[in-house]
Amino acid sequence: MTQHEVVEICAGAGGQALGLEKAGFEHALAVELDENACNTLRANRSSWKVAEGDVADPSVWDPADYRGVALLAGGVPCPPFSIAGKQLGANDERDLFAWAVEQVAVMRPRALLLENVRGLSMPRFAGYRQHVLDRLTQLGYVAEWALLHASDFGVPQLRPRFLLVALRPEDARYFHWPEPVGPPPTVGETLVDLMQADGWRGADAWAKKANKIAPTIVGGSKKHGGADLGPTRAKRAWAEMGVDALGVADAPPTADAPVDHVPKLTCEMVARIQGWSAEYPWEFTGRKTSRYRQIGNAFPPPVAHAIGVAIMRAFQHEGRPRELENTEHDPLYKALRSSADFVTPERLMKSADISDVAELERRIGLLSRDFDLEIKTEGSKTRYKLGQFRAFIGQDDHERHDLFLQHRARIS
Incomplete structure (x- = not known):
């Protein structure tokens, strides 16, 4: 392997891949489920090895290699955590976050x-986040979470993304989250040349009316209909900028279009809003709806x-270099995890600095959605014990396998 x-x-259609390549990384492998996205990767980088299929299927690739x-x-797939979804987390068959973290034990990369x-x-x-941090610490890595906004890096849309970076201690001391580069261009400034191309x-x-940044582009999934620019709130934001968000156009407006025409965006325009440009050139393959989903996701x-x-x-x-600090996301989880026996509510409340019993029960309820939780009641006394993490991490008998096969046609 090179350095x-x-x-x-x-890997999707290559957004992260292109950015990492520009930063100096060389792709040893890109693994992706969607056939159209794989075709796009191959069309743009014929030298890359692209493995098509379920990333957790040993027949597709072997992390040990x-x-x-x-x-x-x-x-990894977003629906298990999406605010717009059911937030099933570890109980969603599409959740691969914990599985990806577990591959660190196999691959021993320098960074994640x-x-x-x-x-x-x-x-x-x-609790899910704390489990991930604790597991990476156990594996010998220093891990951090951060919420970054694409608009801080020249991308003309909101698009907040939550990132996990883990490095070995000797490298982690020199890791600093990137600083914002300044205000992004507006939608009008970004797209005016494409709008007047015909x-x-x-x-x-x-362009003067479209004087804001875009709402977050939503690629959607195969179980939904054709391409459009997102939910109702996003459509209203687009309408205020003079964009018809009910679909994606095949071409920009022509010379015959009225001056006050309300245009739809083309896939090329959506790609520009996602950050592809002359500085980040890329071509997308497939039919229009597929191209839009590749770009939007x-x-x-x-x-x-x-x-x-x-x-x-x-x-x-x-x-x-900086001092390394242990980041704590859930003291309640840590209090439960640190005990091999059942723990009283009083001890949990003290450890997690919780003063209200109702708040303790609420947070216990949140934990129980991603972890097995045992509750022992003796008379008026209740005690709690944290069990196994429910997420898929590669278990042969996990229900994820059957659910994945059952819903394979609509997973993207």
């Missing part, structure tokens, strides 16, 4: 980078580039 090779899981790779990276939606940062998943005379006036290349550079600098021990 800075990356294995990327759930890539032991010692510099970086294990990926954008995983990205997901903002929902994973919510209190609902505090001679539309209203493009300049439209991607990690913006400029953000991936910024994170990749930060990891590369940590590898090279650039900059001022």
